[in-house]
Amino acid sequence: MKTIPVRHLKISQKEPNLSGDFMIKNLQELLNGKDMVHELHRHDFYFFLALKKGTGNHEIDFVNYDVTDHTIFIIRPGQVHELELKNNSEGFMIQFNTDFYYPIDKGMNLLLQKVSASNYYQLEEDLFSRINLLLISIFSEYKDKAEAYKEVIKSNLHILFIELLRSRNTNNKDSNTKDLYIQESLEKFLHLLETNITKVKQVSKYASMLNLSNYQLNTITKQTLGKTASEIINEQIILESKRYLLASSNQINQIAYYLGYEDVSYFIRFFKKHTGYSPEAFRKKLT
Known part of the structure; x- marks a missing residue:
């Protein structure tokens, strides 16, 4: 590809x-x-x-x-x-x-x-x-x-x-130890997302990597970003999708497979739900 x-x-x-x-x-x-x-x-x-x-x-x-x-x-x-x-x-x-x-x-x-x-x-x-x-x-x-x-x-x-x-x-300057721990945990989560998003998309698996429960991870993302861990994961999937749509001429099914989706139609629906465009329409709009 x-x-x-x-x-x-x-x-x-x-x-x-x-x-x-x-x-x-x-x-x-x-x-x-x-x-x-x-x-x-x-x-x-x-x-x-x-x-x-x-x-x-x-x-x-x-x-x-x-x-x-x-x-x-x-x-x-x-x-x-x-x-x-x-x-x-x-x-x-x-x-x-x-x-x-x-x-x-x-x-x-x-x-x-x-x-x-x-x-x-x-x-x-x-x-x-x-x-x-x-x-x-x-x-x-x-x-x-x-x-x-x-x-x-x-x-x-x-x-x-x-x-x-x-x-x-x-x-x-007034951040306490708890706040620093939360920020550090968030940054670790975001780093894991960047390196694993094509293979791992479940909140439970990221929580496990961080030695946290699903509830703890969601509490951290809600407190710092105002979003659930699942919403952050979805945003990273969309970002990676955009990267490949705009910087390559690959077919949509190739990009879907690369991102870990065997069902291409599901990937298209997922992308449109979060951007308002189909992958092909998004590519044509911005290229």
């Missing part, structure tokens, strides 16, 4: 020890006076775009964002996006595989997952300036490759993620 184009990190003969896992580029050098246009695609790695200055448009999982100054975009593996970046943009582009950043401290392993739960950060100028210093240091380490440079890059990334997480939680 033809799928959405998937981009991989390229391995360079000049940098065999790192470039297959991590890459950072200066946007001014990358753009070289030209606009950047990336058509709809997905990655199998993390993609960060940090813009000191920026103009353009960025669509992530069919949500549009204006590219502006002091913004950071984070694309998780598997998400689809398309990008138009004007030639006057300044900043850095970072790409790395999931295995590259992996803290030893088990309690911090969720940091990247928490930060990347948000695709878009609009930062105050002073906070972006602090983060930009980290990016400049990472870029310098990547170019110079002094002793233990990979460890320095990872340490700087770690601080960068903490800064972003703090900015996201600025309005939640």
Whole structure:
């Protein structure tokens, strides 16, 4: 089955020890006076775009964002996006595989997952300036490759993620331990959805993966998102359906089978119920 184009990190003969896992580029050098246009695609790695200055448009999982100054975009593996970046943009582009950043401290392993739960950060100028210093240091380490440079890059990334997480939680200073547990459980659930949705669609199975009861999982999703776990699962199915409908020319039955539906007519009814369009009509409307 033809799928959405998937981009991989390229391995360079000049940098065999790192470039297959991590890459950072200066946007001014990358753009070289030209606009950047990336058509709809997905990655199998993390993609960060940090813009000191920026103009353009960025669509992530069919949500549009204006590219502006002091913004950071984070694309998780598997998400689809398309990008138009004007030639006057300044900043850095970072790409790395999931295995590259992996803290030893088990309690911090969720940091990247928490930060990347948000695709878009609009930062105050002073906070972006602090983060930009980290990016400049990472870029310098990547170019110079002094002793233990990979460890320095990872340490700087770690601080960068903490800064972003703090900015996201600025309005939640009074959160107690219970609230943090609920938010962490929600983020684990959403991560499981992204990686298992084509095979697992039952609330009970996701609850089991999280060592929760169905009631506990539904309580968490209702409290945080105002929706049942089943509604969240259905939204993820629709999102994955849209990804393939708009980024591939596959037949509807192929997409239905890929998403785990043997009954194509059921899939069509399901999609129409949640979007108001048949899969084919939705594709024609937006292509």
